[in-house]
């Protein structure tokens with residue numbers, strides 16, 4: 001029997017996820033859709049022969065909805081995830097888990113109080129084949145311990161709605177999650193510096209920025225965030241180990257020889273760059289949900305990513321190096 005899913009938020013990524021569930025993935029179907037824009041949600045619901053729900057709360061309470069996907073606007077994530085926990089339903093929420101560390105902590109507390117892990121957060125880079133190869137290489141121990149990481153998060157251009165704070169809070173938050181997972185340890189301190197501002201930016205965006213993190217064991221990480229780099233969407237990660245340097249593989253696009261030049265396309269769209277990772281992420285979430293477990297990024301991981309963004313924002317605004325006051329991971333979230 002297919003897992004019956006209700007989706008709250010029929011915007012860009014919500015429609016994308018519904019399309020992959022209904023056309024590519026196995027073992028699930030969309031039975032209900034809700035969005036503050038009733039018309040767009042009604043149209044998507046009709047397309048998939050699903051029901052339209054006036055509110056997210058109505059969708060979560062519906063008897064035919066076995067699991068919930070939350071792809072609405074960031075500030076709504078907390079209330080829908082708490083409501084799903086209250087109804088004891090599995091919930092996949094797009095990143096961020098919630099907009100503040102305090103709100104993430106409320107979700108963690110509610111999940112622990114309910115006694116069952118139900119929440120997965122959409123940090124899909126953990127499912128990218130390049131990052132999984134990098135993790136495997138580090139874990140093998142063959143190359144010695146990781147000492148330093150050089151990373152970059154580049155977008156071709158950012159419009160007027162993209163602000164200085166978003167480099168940390170919306171873009172680098174993916175790095176915070178995937179690097180913590182890659183190294184399997186928490187962060188210790190953060191510093192954020194502004195580079196010389198590019199002429200391609202606008203009044204409300206200081207671009208690029210350099211984020212420096214250190215981990216509890218002393219690994220030093222630098223992350224360049226440059227969202228007006230002009231040439232494409234490009235994600236880099238180089239791990240300097242004791243005995244080798246390991247790099248995130250480039251996406252495998254064909255090499256083209258033409259007009260006396262060799263060229264390989266660089267993606268401009270994040271959806272294309274991580275398309276396979278989204279597929280794997282949701283297929284494994286469906287499989288795990290059907291088996292009654294959560295094995296992807298947990299509410300605790302979501303809390304840690306938002307907490308890291310909060311510390312980095314403080315570091316950016318103060319110009320100081322800020323120390324993390326990270327709590328021990330609760331027993332509830334420790335993997336057997």
Ligand code: NAP
Pocket residue numbers: 008009010011012013014034035036037056071072073074076094095096122123124
């Ligand atoms: P989007 O196109 O703006 O879609 C969000 C939809 O949710 C919009 O239709 C929005 O309506 C609606 N909405 C707002 N408040 C709502 C409410 N109270 N109840 C139900 N629906 C509501 O945004 P998006 O790009 O799809 O992003 C959606 C979420 O996914 C965001 O949290 C974003 O951070 C996350 N995301 C993650 C990734 C990733 O790589 N993992 C990539 C992209 C996006 P309005 O337009 O009126 O606000």
